[in-house]
Amino acid sequence: MPLFINRDQIFAHQVHLLEHKLRSKEERILELETENALLHLRLAECSGRQRRDHDEVTKAVNDHQLQSSTKKITQSALIKLLSGVQAVKHDLSELFAVYVSFATELEEQSKQLLEKVEQANSSLNGHSEDEFQNLQVRVAALEHSLEEERENCRAEKQKRKELHNTLVELRGNIRVHCRVRPVLPFDQIQSSTSGSGSASSEEVIHAVSDDTVMVNCVKAGMLVQNKMFEFERVHGPEESQEAVFEEVKSLLTSLLDGYNVCIMAYGQTGSGKTHTMMGSQFLDELSGTQQEAQQGIIPKAAAELFRLISEKPAESHTVEVSVMEVYNNEVFDLLARDEHSNAAGQRRDVITTASGASQVPSLTYERVSNASEVMQIISSVLKLRAHCPTLVHADSSRSHLIVTLTVSSKSPNAVALARRLQSAKMDMRRSTQKEWWSPRCRRANLAAHHSADETSASPASSPCSTPSLSPCPSPRRSITQTPFRTKLQLVDLAGSECAGMSGVSGAALWESSCINRSLSALSDVLGALAEHRPHIPYRNSKLTHLLQDAIGGDAKLLVMLCVSPTQRFITESLQSLGFGTRARQVQKEPPRRKNNSLKVK
Structure with a gap:
């Protein structure tokens, strides 16, 4: 039987064997790679350990070198210090020797001086006590005489002040006070922004006395010229609000005595007018005592007025307040409200009455009973006042x-009523001797004279002065009293400065122009009054028209000049001081008392 060999099976078997070998080889490769990785890790560990050992050895060597160098430096420093200590010890020993010699010499001198003092005491023992007592008596006498001279000086100052005020009242002049504000932080800021440095913030206006202001006029290339201005009272930067009001308080007594009173603050923007009249703008942040100390003339005047009224009989005086502002040459009643829009601040007109006094028809009056109500009303409408930030002042x-x-x-x-009755009777007698009320009175008077001559009686006076002889039924001899009104006007004028300094434009430029024109009109009125011109231009501005009876009438007017002390505002300050000088030259009519009118009917 033939033997057949299947090649495919043989090849498949060989392939299987080869794949098995391949797998075994790959597994071996993986084992070797793992082993190789482990070896690399061990190598890295060994190299890192070797590096750390090397670093430690290097550090130890460096530390040893540093210690050796530090030791050398320390040894050299110790050697130098030792030599210095030895030198100090030597100097101390020399100084101690000098001290010992000085102490010995001083002790000897002190002994000598003590011996001399004992000798002098022994020689002057009998006379020293008497001389000492005499010196004490002389010192006491000198102190007493000095105190007397001080009292005399104070009394003379007070007398001079009273006489001066009396002279001012008799002459009818306007009283002018001046207040120089201190240098404020915004003066330094403005000087730095203007580029002129510290020269603009230099203080050139000083209150040298109670009635004199000195201005240092500095011009380039020329010597400093000092100008002096005298006023009734000058307040320096250090004087408080209370000191300023003390000089104004006496006018309020005149208000209840029957005189109209006007207090006006004049000056450029930022000179302290509103602070003087109203007080600090941070009153709400202060305590009660501090608030009272920082209040201005308006709140203090209201408080003083009601204090004076409280000393009078109950319900004998009533007080009403009105607030107006003159803005762009228009008068606005800040207490009035429109019935339709309920808007505050209504425009009003100014008229002149037959007696020559200015009057604002339909002006709103609020009845008040204490100073707090006055300030509440003013504070409620003060926010309606026109304000605008400028380069000179932020508000x-x-x-x-x-x-x-x-x-x-x-x-x-x-x-006072009896005196007025007597005065009215004397005036009536004098008038009846010159002018008769009617021809019937004249005929009766002639008949009375004729009968008096026949009976050798004394000459008869006017028949109207004796009821039994008066055939004239008119006027009837009944005297009636009507309430009289006096007013206290407190004016905070707007500040003036040139448009270039204030930096305003547009509508604000028109506002500034109206302010300058109204203040110029005020200056023109004062100039006309000082020169006794026949025509006084009150109606050139609503401001002067409104204050006509206060400026040129019979009211007591006080102008409070507020000036800035720095060189930057020297032009405006000189203008304000010149305005005050012109105001002092005005001789008004002597102030007349607004008493109860005595009507003879």
């Missing part, structure tokens, strides 16, 4: 504020 007032307190007196003093 510049652009209108003139006028606060008026009107006092109505109902029950006059009996003695």
Whole structure:
């Protein structure tokens, strides 16, 4: 039987064997690779250990070298220090020797001086006590005489002040006070922004005395020229609000005596007018005592007025307040409200009455009973006042504020009434000797004279002065009293400065122009009054028209000049001081007392 060999099976078997060998080889390769990786890890560990050992050896060597070098340096420093200590010891020993010699010499000198003092005491023992007592008596006498001279000086100053005020009242001049504000932080800021440095913030206006202001006029290439201005009172930067009001307080007594009073603050923007009149703008943040100390003339005047009224009989005086502002040459009643829009601040007109006094028809008056009500009303409308930021001041007032307190007196003093009755009777007698009320009175007077001559009696006076002889039924001899009104006007004027300095434009430029024109009109009125011109231009501005009876009438007017002390505002300050000088030259009519009118009917 033939033997057949299946090649496919043989090949398949060989392939199987070869695949088995291949797998065994691959497994061996994996084992060798694993072994190789383990060997690499061991090698890395050995190399890292060797590197760390090397670093430790290097560090130890470096530390040893550093220690050796430090030791050398320390040894050299110790050697130098030792030599220095030895030198100091030597110097101390020399100094101690000098000290010992000085101490010995001083002890000897002190002994000598003590011996001399003992000798002098022994020689002067009998006379020293008497001389000492005599010196004490002389010192006491000198101190007493000095105190007397001080009292005399104070009394003379007070007398001089009273006489000066009396002279001012008799002459009818306007009283002018000046207040120089201190240098404020915004002066330094403005100087740095203007580029002029510290020269602009230099203080050139000083209050040298109670009535004199000195201005240092500095011009390039010329010597400093000092100009002096005298006023009734000058307040320096250090004087408080209370000191300023003390000089104003006496006018309020005149208000209840029957005189109209006006207090006006004049000056450029940022000179302290509103601070002087109203007080600090941070009053709400202060305590009660601090608030009272920082209040201005308006709140203090209201408090003083009601204090004076409280000393009078109950319900004898009533007070009404009105607040106006003059803005863009228009008068606005800040207490009035529109019935339709309920908007505050209504425009009003100014008229002149037959007696020559200015009057605002339809002006709103609020009845008040204490100073707090006055300030509440003013504070409620003060936010309506026109304000605008400028380069000079961040909150510049652009209108003139006028606060008026009107006092109505109902029950006059009996003695004053008797005096007025007597004065009216004498005036009536004098008038009847010159002018007769009617031809019937004249004929009766002639008949009375004729009968008096026949009976050799004394000459008869006017028949109207004796009821039994008067054939004239008119006027009837009944005297009636009507309440009289006086007013206190407190004016915070808007500040003036040139447009270039304030940096305003547009509508604000028109506001500034109106302010300057109204203040110029005020200056023109004062100039006309000082020169006694026949025509006084009150109607050139609503401001002067409104204050006509206060400026040129019979009211007591006080102008409070507020000036800035720095060189930057020297032009405006000189203008304000010149305005005050012109105001002092005005000789008004002597102030007349607004008493109860005595009507003879």
